[in-house]
Amino acid sequence: MGYFEILIVFFSLVFFCLFFQNKNGLPTNWPLVGMFPEILKNVDRIHLYLVEILEKSDLTFIFEGPWFTKMQLLVTIDPANIHHVMSKNFQNYPKGSKFNERFDVLGDGIFNADFVVWQYHRKMAQFFLGHPKFNNFLVKKTLKKAENGLIPVLDHVSTLGIQVNLQDLFARFTFDAGCTIMMDHDPNTLSVDFPVNPSSKALDDIEEVIFHRHVVPTCVWKFQRWLNVGKENKYKKAWKTLDSFIYKCITAKREDIINNNQKEDNEVCTDLLTLYIKDDENLKTPIGYQGDKFLRDTVLTNFIAGRDAISITLSWFFYILSKYPEVASKIKKELDNIVIDWTNVKEMNSKLVYLHGALCETMRLYPPIAFEAKTSIASDILPSGHQVNPNMLIVFNLYAMGRMKSIWGDDCNEFKPERWITKQGNIKHEPSYKYFVFNAGPRTCLGRDMAFIQMKIVAATIIQNYVIEAVQEQRVVPNVSIFLHMNNGFKVRVFRRPS
Template identity: 50%
Template sequence: MASLGYYEILIVLGVMCFFLLSFWGIVNGLPWNWPLVGMLPDLLLHVRRFHDRCTDVLGRTGGTFLIKGPWFADMDMLGTVDPANIHYIMSDNFSNFPKGPQFMKIFDILGDGVFNSDGDLWRNQRKLARLQISHQRFHQCLVKTSQDKVEKGLIPILEHVSIHGLVVDLQDLFQRFTFDTTFFLVTGYDPCCLSSQLPDVPFSKAMDEVGEAIFHRHVVPKCIWKFQRWLGIGPEEKLSKACKTLDCIIGKYIMTKRDELSRGIKMEEQEDGVDLLTSYLKEDEMEGLKCDDKFLRDTILNFMIAGRDTTSSALTWFIWLVSTHPIVEAKIREELKDAMPTKEANKWRLFSVEEVGKLVYLHSALCESLRLYPPVPFQHKEPLQPDILPSGHRVHPKMKVMFSLYAMGRLKFIWGEDCFEFKPERWISERGIIKHEPSYKFLAFNAGPRTCLGKEVAFTQMKVVATTIIHNYHVEVVKGHHVAPNVSLILYMKNGLMVRVTKKWS
């Protein structure tokens, strides 16, 4: 009962401050540091526009701002988009800024996977993952899987909705596409989520519920979400059920794969490549890692969350930006036309991985979309030891350091006066090649030792899908459809992307 009373007092204080803020406003546009509850009321007041609030506050304060949490909750957080700070944290003093124990508690569902671990465990997993992802057999699997899923999954649906003049949610299609391809690349099995029936897929739904619950853990004090977990209510109840679903399904596929390999079923890896689960089970050297079911479960889930959510988010924002910027769309189509034989220019056509890899303007447009709408809009670190950042701000082990990738792409002191414009040309050098931007300025694929291993995988899939749609179809957003980012770990569109699709070629 004492715990319940404490919880109720916190809620009353939060509600009181919420209404005070609503009526009195905010001093100089910045959060007010209230007694006892710190800046939590401002966070709750603006939670539905969290990313834009970060942009506003960090823009007003030169790129770095200390967010004070409730005095009892250890929620102090230094928000920064200063490239010098990010370079220092992600590269120069990397060892002092691990994911940290609090990160592992918030993301406990990921277990000891590569995205959740630190130290030797992380180094060994990353080394093994890099070896597998860079292998030719995985590249073969990536190419065939992506092209097959476009041809046999995405195109039939686009053809159907275009013929019948139907409205379709492209965000949903892209989520299904990346779920199927990622699941096959990781496990070797196709869940057939992208089919004409658009079936409900328990695994995919469970992943969505995990994302919502983990974001909830970011914006409320730890004592609250732990109390909810203890009672089995709210987001924590959904998270618990989602975890059971994921564990059950992953366990089934691990058992099936082990059985296939033990019975000597021939894996067709010569021509079509091989999936990661098969590679891990057949790996002789595991870099000191024990290839038991828990390790495989954590590995599969980490790769699924990284591959499915981020790429589908990037595709959704990219197609929306291109469809609403006719000049950019025309330039991409012209580049595609120049890349193919003249006799094929005005015909239905799919593009090979080799062809799309040479398209400079398309690559630039994708980078520009990722700058404005990074799939992972924020991340945080915890210092092991007290430190002073290049900006002069002090940090200590009981606070987090948060980067807002969404805000980074919208600040003039980083990207110039035209930072809000969708302008692919900013990525092209005078020599007509891709201009390199340092990762601590363009953080969509992380930076330093934790730079994303799947960067080329993501670009390959995005280019195969994007060229198919842009060359063969015209996409028009439904009139009156409101496009806005959601508030979650992954930057999806809150209301989906409702469009009509028409064929360009008969």
């Protein structure tokens, strides 16, 4: 090729780029590859990138994938759109078959279900998760775990003066507490020797692969699954490990019930599995009687629902307190001035106002579940004026939502527990389509009260007994996943308060 031809190609390319380049700071929709290069360029800082993009696009933008994939996502954090999708036109926005495929390990559990199957699950879950016997059990076991698991480990690291990764510690706490509450089985992963537990590791692997399934084209991960290689092979093994663990617990529980061998006083205090098994004849889902498979799906779903969200919130909560020691002092003062009775869940969730505000504020800035998605059935127009096509994926980014001036005001990047307190000193409630952390509409989270009481028990146990000091040389940043884990955890030193 001569100089002249090279010059022509060069200037054509420059013209081409200038012609297509978006001038408003939004991602450019390049021929063939769509907006994909822009996303790839920013993948390591995807949360911050979405804050920028959604701010510039007035809270909603349409992401165009490579042309051959026909991928089009509508990303929105506009509260009016969320209210519309989650409540007003709920029937038009199921989770959809793509969600089902990616989360197939959850079987037919509530997270994966739509329409009549979901309605059935929802009714059951509402009844059992709100059951007084289960709530008593939850509080009793969480307190026991704090006393026999959390305190000994914190005492151990403070006596030796060694660092501990708080994120790992909380993951162990919620894994043990979750197994105990769901199935009355404590695997004791929260102990001074920090054992590796195959089922806990399997859950981590499953979550990693599910995220992978969201970012690579469907045909790629399905091909890997067919070949049983790479991440899909890891997924299959993890699935097997979890199944074997949960089915063993179900069998043991059934035997205990038949032999009347139950550990707790069943009249006042019972784990979730026992409640479900005792209602066995009612476990006829709209897709037929599923026996232990139904119990397995239910236990696993509740497990995934609660375990990470609670441990992640606690990790960010203590990270923020390390930056705002005055908030930790105010929480301690509140705890010192209140008669604590954890068994009274309602009272504890309404009385510890400042602690409640600090937890809400943590989840506003660091929502433990960072992304949510729905799929449209029919075409629709959103309140923002955006056109929704049939079978379109609607994605919500909760991280960006908590950091929008137009939603939370000019001080949206500041940590202010006071934001959640009324002039009368009560807890201030925000509409769920604005504070979307626990979902909104008919599919609102069913574990909200449980989660708050567990987080408050852990926060109170630590703040009343210890001082937490962040290790200086570390960069604490969120990772890129569905759950907002910290990339390298949060390393701290622990000091016992003088008694």
